[in-house]
Amino acid sequence: MNTKKIAYLLAFVLLFGVAFYAKAADDNRYLVKSTSGVWKKYFGVRHAFDDGFTADLSDFQLRFTKIFGLEVEPVKKLYVLPPAEAASPSARNNAKNQRLIPIDQVSWGIKMIYDDPFLARSSGGYGVNVAVLDTGILKTHPDLKNRIKDCKDFSSPKSPLVDGKCEDKNGHGTHVSGIIAADGGSDGLGVFGVAPEANLYAYQVCSASGSCWADDVAAAIRTAADNGANIVNLSLGSDSLSSLIHDAVVYASSKNVLVIAAAGNDGPYVGSIDYPAANNEAIGVGALDVNKAVSDWSSRGINSTTNAYAVEDGDIEFAAPGVSIESTWKDGGYAILSGTSMAAPHVAGLAAKLWQKDALAPADATRDLLHRFSVDLLPLGDDNDSGWGLPTL
Numbered sequence: 001m002n003t004k005k006i007a008y009l010l011a012f013v014l015l016f017g018v019a020f021y022a023k024a025a026d027d028n029r030y031l032v033k034s035t036s037g038v039w040k041k042y043f044g045v046r047h048a049f050d051d052g053f054t055a056d057l058s059d060f061q062l063r064f065t066k067i068f069g070l071e072v073e074p075v076k077k078l079y080v081l082p083p084a085e086a087a088s089p090s091a092r093n094n095a096k097n098q099r100l101i102p103i104d105q106v107s108w109g110i111k112m113i114y115d116d117p118f119l120a121r122s123s124g125g126y127g128v129n130v131a132v133l134d135t136g137i138l139k140t141h142p143d144l145k146n147r148i149k150d151c152k153d154f155s156s157p158k159s160p161l162v163d164g165k166c167e168d169k170n171g172h173g174t175h176v177s178g179i180i181a182a183d184g185g186s187d188g189l190g191v192f193g194v195a196p197e198a199n200l201y202a203y204q205v206c207s208a209s210g211s212c213w214a215d216d217v218a219a220a221i222r223t224a225a226d227n228g229a230n231i232v233n234l235s236l237g238s239d240s241l242s243s244l245i246h247d248a249v250v251y252a253s254s255k256n257v258l259v260i261a262a263a264g265n266d267g268p269y270v271g272s273i274d275y276p277a278a279n280n281e282a283i284g285v286g287a288l289d290v291n292k293a294v295s296d297w298s299s300r301g302i303n304s305t306t307n308a309y310a311v312e313d314g315d316i317e318f319a320a321p322g323v324s325i326e327s328t329w330k331d332g333g334y335a336i337l338s339g340t341s342m343a344a345p346h347v348a349g350l351a352a353k354l355w356q357k358d359a360l361a362p363a364d365a366t367r368d369l370l371h372r373f374s375v376d377l378l379p380l381g382d383d384n385d386s387g388w389g390l391p392t393l
Contacts, residue, residue, distance in 0.1 A: 049215075080235060113194055130352050136170070137202035143184060151201075178328030180200070195349040224257065225255045256363045
């Protein structure tokens with residue numbers, strides 16, 4: 001930018017400062033493709049990335065970018081995948097059968113992953129760090145409080161990062177976290193997740209309504225990778241690709257972090273898989289019922305048109321328990337939910353239990369082991385419904 005333009009900018013801001021700093025609308029978050037300190041100062045920076053920064057821009061500010069020829073693009077929104085059996089939009093975030101005492105300390109899904117219908121208690125995951133990017137977590141839940149090692153809020157409209165805060169007003173994140181690492185509580189009377197000795201990084205990236213800005217998710221993925229996470233669970237998605245999230249997943253993969261994502265609840269149509277599960281760098285997981293049948297609403301991949309048993313964009317990689325899953329809830333009790341949101345953490349928990357910490361590339365080695373430990377499901381072969389099949393012990 002030349003000196004005259006900078007001078008014009010500063011004079012304009014001084015004259016119309018009040019309008020310039022007008023509050024941005026709720027859906028006016030943009031990626032400003034500039035690394036200039038001038039623009040960062042006057043627009044404000046929510047998150048900085050390699051090719052620019054994100055900011056909440058008012059309509060006035062957006063017009064201002066056009067005056068100076070700045071390239072901007074809207075930041076996408078994602079959503080935690082709602083209960084698949086919800087009857088109406090108003091019920092989409094209400095858990096079914098909420099209770100203070102669990103029906104079963106080890107859910108049928110955990111037993112299926114362990115390939116043991118009589119399993120009384122799960123084990124494993126010691127020293128493995130699993131980041132759950134979701135609606136937050138109930139830090140005081142008896143079955144989770146000893147598992148939480150990091151808690152951050154990336155979703156606050158007032159600050160891009162609030163350390164030590166990860167309150168769950170939705171319930172989704174607490175439910176997902178319990179599937180991965182619930183440890184039964186100090187009295188041993190609660191529920192058990194797949195890997196009850198794993199550590200949880202509870203990163204709140206979604207609001208109480210379940211909506212999540214892509215830049216917040218991307219920043220949380222990068223933070224998880226930088227802070228020592230081994231596995232990232234993303235039970236959220238969108239119908240379209242976010243370059244910010246994809247770049248973050250690639251970054252995490254380069255640091256030996258295994259990213260696992262819910263496929264979506266938009267099935268049974270071929271190619272209905274959500275992003276980021278559709279990216280080959282992430283493991284996309286569909287949902288099974290108690291009879292090992294893939295649910296009709298579980299999103300499908302495009303495996304039939306890609307190379308068999310190869311990780312490619314658009315493929316489903318696994319299917320795991322996701323129908324009527326009991327887990328921890330935001331009131332300190334338990335609830336039953338259905339969805340691929342519940343399927344992904346079953347695989348994340350198993351990955352924590354099988355984590356190949358001594359391998360040169362632990363994430364790749366663990367992913368390979370999940371492939372080897374998978375049981376093929378109908379239809380046979382690397383299919384659109386379940387890919388490699390159901391990973392079990």
